[in-house]
Amino acid sequence: NAGVTQTPKFQVLKTGQSMTLQCAQDMNHEYMSWYRQDPGMGLRLIHYSVGAGITDQGEVPNGYNVSRSTTEDFPLRLLSAAPSQTSVYFCASSYRNTGELFFGEGSRLTVL
Amino acid sequence: KNEVEQSPQNLTAQEGEFITINCSYSVGISALHWLQQHPGGGIVSLFMLSSGKKKHGRLIATINIQEKHSSLHITASHPRDSAVYICAVRGFGNEKLTFGTGTRLTIIP
Numbered sequence: 001n002a003g004v005t006q007t008p009k010f011q012v013l014k015t016g017q018s019m020t021l022q023c024a025q026d027m028n029h030e031y032m033s034w035y036r037q038d039p040g041m042g043l044r045l046i047h048y049s050v051g052a053g054i055t056d057q058g059e060v061p062n063g064y065n066v067s068r069s070t071t072e073d074f075p076l077r078l079l080s081a082a083p084s085q086t087s088v089y090f091c092a093s094s095y096r097n098t099g100e101l102f103f104g105e106g107s108r109l110t111v112l
Numbered sequence: 113k114n115e116v117e118q119s120p121q122n123l124t125a126q127e128g129e130f131i132t133i134n135c136s137y138s139v140g141i142s143a144l145h146w147l148q149q150h151p152g153g154g155i156v157s158l159f160m161l162s163s164g165k166k167k168h169g170r171l172i173a174t175i176n177i178q179e180k181h182s183s184l185h186i187t188a189s190h191p192r193d194s195a196v197y198i199c200a201v202r203g204f205g206n207e208k209l210t211f212g213t214g215t216r217l218t219i220i221p
Binding site: 035040041042043044045048058059090092099100101102103104105106 | 116153160208209214
């Protein structure tokens with residue numbers, strides 16, 4: 001099993017550019033989520049989904065969009081990147097919202 | 113919003129020592145997770161607890177619901193245990209997790 005696959009691992013953007021971070025899981029998990037990790041802070045929830053077609057905002061959703069057209073995929077879109085979005089991003093999934101968490105390897109994004 | 117505090121923030125110990133990392137939270141929860149993150153690496157789930165105690169190899173996790181406190185213990189610590197250990201809690205009827213800022217553990221050979 002691949003588990004949770006996140007791409008790309010590294011990305012450098014210029015302010016105002018757009019990009020999509022991809023997240024895919026092959027465990028048939030209902031619950032998927034995106035977090036950002038910044039120095040000195042705990043992981044913060046950006047957006048989450050409890051199933052295909054259902055998404056909701058987390059703690060820090062501004063500047064990010066998500067969609068969940070299939071159970072497997074949960075892409076995170078930055079429409080107009082800002083330096084404040086420089087961070088490490090993690091995608092996670094679990095069987096329902098009460099299960100063990102499985103994380104992707106992380107994506108390090110730098111916005112210049 | 114649940115507040116999650118971990119202590120200590122940093123811990124350095126000699127190989128073989130018994131390690132304890134603590135996690136306290138402010139509001140009742142349905143589950144608590146312990147996660148491990150190696151330097152530059154991904155995040156791995158170690159335990160998910162709602163009550164009592166769990167053991168996996170040299171790792172033991174306990175939770176006291178009344179005191180809103182959990183501990184992660186490592187017996188016979190080894191340099192490969194060097195990592196950041198993160199506590200996260202989930203409230204009742206809430207899909208969202210609240211994370212602590214982590215404890216950085218360094219085991220010296």
